[in-house]
Amino acid sequence: MFGYFIRRLLLLIPVFLVMSAVVFAIVHLVPGDPIDNMLQIGSSPERRAELTAKFGLDRPLVVQYGVWLDRVFHGDLGDAIILKQPVVSLILANLPHSLALGGLALAFSASVGIAIGALATFFRDSWFDRSVMTIILMGATVPNFWLGLLMILVFAVELGWFPVSGARSADALVLPVLTVGLGGVALIARVTRAAMLETARQDFVFMLHAKGLSKRQIYLGHVLRHALLPVVTILGLKIGWVVGGAVTIEYVFARPGLGSLLISALNQRDYPIIQGCLLMLGIAVMLGTLVGDLAQAAMDPRIRDGMR
Amino acid sequence: MSDPMSAPILRFDGVSRDFSAQNGFFGRKRTMRAVDGVTLDIPRGKVTGVVGESGCGKSTLARLALHLLKPSIGHVYFEGNDLAGLKPAALRRQRRHMQMVFQDPYSSINPRFSIRDAVMEPFQVHGIRHTPAEGKERAARLLEMAGLDPQLAEHYPHQLSGGQKQRVGIARALALEPNLIVLDEPTASLDVSIQAQIIALLADLKSRLGLTYLFISHDLGLVRYFCDRIVVMYLGAAVEILPSTDAPHRHPYTRTLMESAFLPDPERRRAVTRLTGEIPSAFERPPGCAFATRCSFASGRCYAEKPVLLTTGRHAVACHHPLD
Amino acid sequence: EATFAVTAREVGAPSYNPITGTRLNSANSLIFDRLLLQDTDQSFHGALATSWEQTPDGMQWTFKLKPGVTFHDGEPFNAKTIEWWIPKFAGTENAYMVANIDKVEVVDDLTVRFLMKAPDPNLLFNLASSFMGIPAPKAYDELGDKFGVTAAVGTGPYKMQSFTVGQSTVLVRNDAYTWGSDLSVNRGPAKIKTITVREIAEDSTAFLELQTGGVDLLYTVPTDFLPRLKAEKSIKVMMIPGTEIVYMPINVTVEPFTDIKVRAAAAYAVNQKAIWQTLYGGVGAPANSFLISSLQESRIDPKVAIAYDPDRSKKLLDEAGWTVGPDGVRVKNGQKLQVKLWTSNGTEFKRITEAVQAQLKDVGIQADITVFDPSSINAQYKKKTEHQLAVRSYSWTNADIIDWFFSGKRLGYPNVSMLNDPKAEELNDLAMTKARTWDERVANFKAYHEYILSQYAFAPIYEPANIFAYSTRKLKLPEVVRGTRLTSQTILDAEVTK
Amino acid sequence: MAALTALRSAIASPRGAPSAAILALAVTAAIAAPWLAPYPYAAQNLAGAVMEPSAAHLLGTDEFGRDLLSRIIYGARVSLGVAVTSISLSVMIGLVLGAVAGYLGGWVDRVLMAVADVTWSFPEILIALVLIAILGPGLSSAGIAITIGYLAQFARLTRSQIIALKRETYVEAAVSIGSGHMHVLARHLIPNALTPVIVAGMLAVGDAIILEATLGFFGLGAQPPLPSWGALMSSGVAQIYLAPWVILFPGLAIAVTVIAINLFGDALIDALAIRNRLKER
């Protein structure tokens, strides 16, 4: 396991390099000069040159990348051009919100999704299976801003159970978590169900029946365990989705977070923030897949031995 | 062996093939030798059988024979030409003369091809054009040759049984009138009654078309029935070459193999020679004889020194303590 | 213990630095005081200044300052502060506001004199602008770039406790505050102890927050929600005259708008009344000139006012040689009358633009809409060549805005109309620099304004009202709101009812 | 051939039948919009703005007095059109990239897949937002963003198919009879890799509709007066309380269509028995 861990960790290096290069490159394709945005109201060419030099925007891209990467390794993502703060502190201020929303949504998706998927498989082809699987599918097929607005209307306005928006109290998290999480529930439940059905078809499960185990023992003790392997991978991958993909939800619920930080930075062409956010999300995704893979390895000896 | 026509059609000259397996990007890179220094002549017009346990490198040898895999060491000569020395286009032309029938008939035909497409593909690949009528006629003749109803030409693979598919595979191999056909366990996935049919067909074709077969199988009984010579492989190496099916075997492994085969005769029951010890991993090949760990005759020398294949007459054996 | 919310365009203002900031949100006025305030009737009232006077040649201004004023950090406010403050504008985006001040002289501790480069009839107006909030020199110099971000220190009735850009600002009462202006009843300290100003980008979310009590006061209310809010008993909606104009600039340098007849036709095609009534439910006013109606310069000759006149529009197009094609779009020399209509994202913009698009279509002009985010649209304007029509808005309470948007010195952006003719430049110079008195200035600007109108460099569309709303369950505000906007003078009088 | 049979049995299946009907309806609406829509989609009538559903306007009118039903019908054309075109493009490009990577292997594969993995790991909405920031808003930008956003998915899927197919005996058989690379790729690998990729593409159309709607919500999709379902919802947000139908109906159109795509896709996957092949890794 330790060897696997080290190998898996080393694997992150090239991934990180490619990812950071892509992030860096994307940002420099964006038209609309950040300097122009700072110079909204008539100003001199000198001031323009001064600002350009200050932010190093006049140097060749490769050099900018090198300098940027070097600073990244020193934990410095530069200062925001428009917001005039260290990008790191902006990200740190927003990260907890993203993590809370993402983490809870993920936990919600995972627990409810797995439970529904497992129940649907256990009662396969029953009315429960069909209706519940179809209903949760809706969670993933409705645009989530729409779902968010409906949630606000129903649970905040009509019922008054939760605040409409904001991030000032813990209960303000409930609706956003539900909205983000519902999409995940459908996904996880479907993956769980498909994986369980597939596992249930395998020879060894047949042998478990032949051994005299009850259906419940087989499904909970063996089949579900196997089905968790793909689920864990998906959950790992989804960290990127919930941390960054919650943009719309952060917007609708007027919540802070990396997504909304990124959106406003995109609107203002604040390069360092865009880079920082994308980099953070990339790292979150990398760590997510790492955690997913490690969890898989912990659960599956074949992966530890590199047999799969 | 002096007659030029009796020069071997195919020659393996010290052929080895390595595979490397790597776990991920930074994983340990491990190299295994699937075929280990095989030197072998395949005489024209004969059936050369290759037997050995699963994973001993039989299929790899078959692929090396047709240059579907490149040897890591050594050379393969077909009709005197080193296949590795050929340009890709020349190699493709050479392939007309050597064909292969695969172990698994179920996946050896593209599911999107009709049977006609499948047997006509060799012509298409080699730019041999037919009018539709000619094509139909040609496909029909090929199918007939393989003992199939020509009407099957319009069918698709999923509508055929395993035995039928294997016959399609044979028809396809025959299309370009090759000299050498490599048969990689062509009946392993078929029922006995079908297996016998296919073997009978192969025997018939051989005598009619003067083909040379390299017949790979794990079924000793079948090899003994069908082949003229038998090559016994163990862990990638040829350990014994029997010039005929009734030649006395001299390698302890060959004996074990013979004795493990179940005779279809309840009157001749016999006790099994129980092998102890494990098959060594091809990744960590022992320095000496690969069979030593399981051999009851093994001596210290067997563990230390690798026996070479020594030819006496037409019989060759690689053993420090050959049986008599 | 009250929560206010700012919406839409006020969201995401990056700092509370009045000197360098180009976007400041409404909470700014609670932190910083200005020398002067402007009332609803445009009259000036002292805030940190008690009195001021001007030499007849307009070359010197003398201000007397309020005694006993201190910054939140305890530093005193006095003439030295002003001496330090004015030069700070040099090189910033806001420098033009004090560009005519040559030098600041400290007369005594509480008296300060501005020596002018040129007379500036607009000085008082500028000093009353929200960018003229006075920051604490010590904190400002110490914090540098971070001033207004990590901390903002002023003399205002509230101290900034925390600020999360794009999210919220927490303000706590400045208990030492006693220097409120005569626009408020209460001179200080404020009655509400803590105010959290939230930024909510999505209008409907903001509305729902107000409705459910998550927010007690909404600085700007989208007109869509007006009927609903008015029906709500516990919510009071207040309207003050607007400071904004929505208009359609016309690029005079690009075909087919090089032809003044086509420009005029486009301008007369816009149905201001219909937009005002249907899209805004009759709130605010239809705009017929470039300036908000509370400005004297907006009282122009009715003949040059631009108001919906479809017949005239069609006739002008006919005259210009554009004939109605089979699909209703006009054609000339085989060329369709198809033009670009740009707008910024944001529901309000898109709606007006869509309405304008349909109205243009009615006279035979096909306009293709492109929606930009605010920063890329400016980059596009700067290319100077591509744009034709756009829907834009500005918020300003002074006629000098005409200079900003139509001066030949600023072609492309902000002079989106690309108007650059000698007559206009001449009138501009008169208006901007030649007036010595307020009345003279008004007259000059009016002439300049009328000329711009006559050139059809834009079409006026709509003059929104300033609408805010608050929950009467939570807050009590004075019946009459003084000032041009909802700023500190009103909040000083506000109290929490329970 | 086999695909046709599968299509037929998917249509006949209990999940497939209703969803196929809904999809047929949506596609018909998209194709025949000019004949089906009772009013022109851009005809404003400011006097009749924001009217509740009535006999004259079955689904009511929007803030400009435009007939919502007509706009939803035309919206099907725009939304489905963008989703289908951009996903088709994405599938085609992904197919080529994935096939090249999977067939050649080696460093080409590593580089292509490293880039694909990076883009794949970012949520499509973010990729789209960044791309639209580059390209400027509009329907074609949204289309390009969707195309690129989903590219990695199809490239990866194709690649895994090709790698699996390379091991099939019939591919080896083709090589053994002397086939060249192009023949193997064009006749054996790509045709057999196609089915799962196309099915994945079909499912992605559903996601793309939602993505387009979300971009529309941010005002970055179809430009007015062109109606896409996303654009309709975006302008409806402001009306959510006063005229809920303005946002409700386009939302329903999206939800129902996307659910139908998913259910039909599921039925198709079962009919083709390719569930395993759709899994990656």
Added chain:
Amino acid sequence: MSLLAVDDLSVSIGMVPLLDRVSFSLDRGEVLGLVGESGSGKSLTAMTLMGLLPLIGGRITAGRVRFDGIDLTTLPEPAYRDLRGQRIALISQNPMTSLDPILTVGAQIDQASRLHAGLSAAAARARSLDLMHQLRIPEAVAIHGQYPHQLSGGMKQRIVIAMALAGDPDLIIADEPTTALDVTIQAQIIQILCDLVAERGLALLLITHDMGVVAQACHRVSVLYAGRGAETGPVHDIFARPRHPYTKALIGCIPREGQAPGTLVGIPGMVPTAFAYPKGCRYHPRCTAAAPDCRTEVPAGSIQGVGGSIVFCHHPLEVGHV
């Protein structure tokens, strides 16, 4: 009375009848070979005996299965579950896939004895190790803690056998236990199974398609063809004097030692599929001796010869025909 008696067993999956009136019986200490070509219904028989038909949507449509006096056809699932693994154990065809890949093999053997003998964890482990020793698994303690993928095929099959023995069953059903294994390993596994029958007095139903295995290992043999019994009897009889033309042809398909080249012909035609079973005797299209009644009439079983072979053929071959 025999331990296991299958009488006229018919089984369908969905609407498709797959087994038709199959009969055989099996005693303690006996090895019964069940042979037949692919698709003839061998595994289905095993599944039926294990009571696992419902898993694949199958059901018994006629006939009786008695095990040690219990009627298995009507046994409710909970009671059947107690029987499974404890009294009837299964060894499946593919050792590579019959073990849970993410559990140690030891845990899987332990699970069986804990389930059936109610042993504690420690006792179960001791018993597993004991069983592994009996099956001559070297270094049992180390192997106990290993995962399936770390073991060779032959070793895995021995683990599966140990698992089957853990419940101390009376009947073992081995469904092609050596198909996936190499010849040298196959011989060992068959030997182990035969030894178990001799030592423990188990009954072994050995399912195979390999006539060589039957010849070497079984006491009696039952031949299936296309879901029906063809011939059942003592192994010596069947090999020496096959009465059913199919049995005879089947034996003829295996190359014997020294068989002359060109004498192996196989059986013409194809094995019919379950969807297109021919009318009458299902073998008649391939049978060289088919008569008109073979095409229409289903042959009934008749007892032939001294060994008491039962043959389902209208025209059984004369004795001494070989």
